[in-house]
């Protein structure tokens with residue numbers, strides 16, 4: 053038997069199938085397995101993507117070596133998916149195969165330098181610990197090592213480390229018969245109370261064994277010492293047993309009873325459309341467009357129930373941020389232990405455990421964020437994507453996949469419906485529904501018949517501000533005070549973290565910039581540092597201008613930290629929770645904050661866009677947007693769409709229950725259509741208007757787009773290569789196709805790399821995919837400039 057292997061080297065030359073002979077003792081090998089294969093002088097990990105009887109290869113095939121896992125980590129479906137997707141998104145297939153595994157299972161190589169020649173073996177350089185090449189940073193050492201490699205005196209060895217560990221707990225078995233325990237019990241000394249207690253337990257509960265140590269100690273009322281003694285005497289047998297870490301444990305504490313709501317008429321009508329597609333196993337995509345608070349979640353849960361009762365499994369994707377206790381609780385209380393949850397808040401071990409439960413077929417519902425779209429779930433009868441407009445469904449780094457596209461592929465493979473839900477569908481999805489490619493389902497009203505909240509726009513050019521800063525208008529502060537008096541809660545959004553956006557010198561005009569990126573540094577008062585929000589570079593806050601030493605420096609612009617400080621001065625009685633990347637870094641802090649807010653331990657939840665979406669707090673009656681303009685003038689064709697969506701979503705957090713909600717939006721651009729239409733929360737009108745704008749500008753969804761970025765250490769090299777690529781594209785594509793650029797990217801330098809980009813807009817280009825693959829391959833050969841090329845199919849933005 054011959055195995056087709058994708059080896060674990062991410063490079064164009066190795067991005068293809070290599071064949072290996074399967075030794076006789078491994079003939080049960082399955083597609084999706086991980087193996088070790090000899091590859092040149094080294095041993096590499098690889099994935100089996102096919103098995104054949106014969107090979108076209110002329111020479112003698114090498115044997116593959118070791119199968120790493122008990123169960124192939126990837127299903128045949130995922131192996132097929134990796135092939136289709138790699139081609140479409142210009143990723144290496146190995147990058148996708150690895151992206152499908154939980155982080156701990158991705159191989160980690162240690163590169164060790166080993167001496168080959170006898171002379172090298174005697175070098176003092178090799179006398180100590182193994183030489184780990186990943187840890188060597190000294191240039192002299194690097195040069196020395198290169199010399200050794202060139203002369204053949206040393207070579208690089210790759211050592212695979214597997215970090216995945218199964219968690220175990222001690223457990224105890226009862227090896228003797230009950231009659232024997234009884235006999236021992238009768239022979240005990242009268243004062244051996246603990247031993248009597250344990251034996252009595254063994255006699256009465258012999259069927260419960262083996263038991264986990266923790267459970268046994270509690271149930272029998274004994275301590276570890278007694279158990280250890282019992283093992284010595286042969287009454288108990290100790291073993292380690294594998295247990296799963298339960299990421300839901302923390303959620304279980306106060307799980308509410310499962311309330312299954314009666315669907316209202318609109319919800320019911322939507323469900324009735326989805327049900328037949330589940331029953332008839334149709335790969336139909338539905339777009340569930342329902343205003344904020346219309347009860348889309350309830351429709352998903354009913355549909356999932358239906359899939360389960362049809363004997364199938366269900367996959368549900370939600371944005372990371374929606375994996376709140378509320379959502380997890382709801383799903384868990386409906387579907388109990390049959391649910392697996394995958395999100396980045398879990399430890400590596402927890403993720404690994406959840407993933408294995410799915411792979412072993414022990415769960416029927418998977419809920420997770422973006423990467424959960426690769427969950428090894430089989431027999432899928434329904435896929436749901438909540439908040440389908442969210443940009444986070446697109447992975448921004450390699451492999452640049454969009455979870456929605458992957459879900460569509462899996463829906464076809466599994467012949468099952470896909471439900472996309474949103475109050476503000478992406479323009480592309482809504483346009484597809486318009487054309488009948490997706491089936492449109494609408495929920496035009498809030499579930500509990502409440503009205504959408506009243507939205508007021510405050511013109512920052514004309515308003516008066518409270519306090520000394522120019523951030524919070526009198527209207528907004530007054531509205532906050534009213535809510536505080538009524539014991540109601542407030543959500544405030546400012547989509548900018550830190551204290552101030554930049555440092556400006558009033559003497560010389562100097563603005564403090566990141567040395568690695570073309571970005572100004574943000575001031576973080578709490579840590580006393582200036583920080584680059586792209587690469588993480590930090591430097592202490594300066595007292596004087598670094599350029600001219602003048603003390604006349606100012607910190608301008610506003611972030612969440614400054615607003616927090618200001619608010620605390622203006623309304624000292626308010627309890628404020630600030631929620632942004634800086635306050636939610638620690639594991640579990642996100643959930644803790646939302647819990648605390650839900651329990652009304654705080655009055656104001658102030659945060660970046662992470663608080664804008666999906667949250668359902670009945671006591672929130674006021675939503676304030678401190679500055680609606682933060683994303684409005686970004687040089688991106690979808691800036692209006694993003695702004696409209698964000699404002700509509702955050703507005704939708706107000707007045708979701710019995711109490712009426714109000715929304716105040718502060719802006720310098722009250723006449724911009726994205727803001728005006730967000731005021732009426734009228735998605736349909738926004739859609740119609742924005743489609744015209746896109747049509748006039750030849751933008752998606754009227755055109756498909758591909759973004760080609762070229763990066764190099766020197767700007768002129770990036771430009772030179774980009775112009776070459778443009779010529780190649782022009783020669784091979786149709787006239788009607790629009791090729792923009794090359795131009796420096798909006799942020800032209802990031803992490804010391806200069807970026808040039810070309811945007812291709814096209815309606816139909818059958819050869820574009822293969823042309824871009826060629827371009828990618830030949831660009832890889834231009835090694836001299838440290839050049840990289842990135843191809844982003846359907847970019848979420850073009851900055």
Ligand SMILES: Nc1ncnc2c1ncn2[C@@H]1O[C@H](COP(=O)(O)OP(=O)(O)OP(=O)(O)O)[C@@H](O)[C@H]1O
Pocket residue numbers: 313314315316319342343344345346347348349350474475499500665666667668704708
């Ligand atoms: N049939 C129903 N009867 C009464 N209340 C309902 C019903 N369906 C949903 N609700 C309630 O309405 C509220 C909003 O529901 P849900 O959070 O699902 O809205 P949504 O459509 O997901 O909104 P958003 O897009 O803003 O996240 C919830 O508190 C939910 O319990």
Ligand SMILES: [Zn+2]
Pocket residue numbers: 557558559560561562597598599600601602
């Ligand atoms: Zn200066």
Ligand SMILES: [Zn+2]
Pocket residue numbers: 566567568569571584585586587588589803
């Ligand atoms: Zn930087």
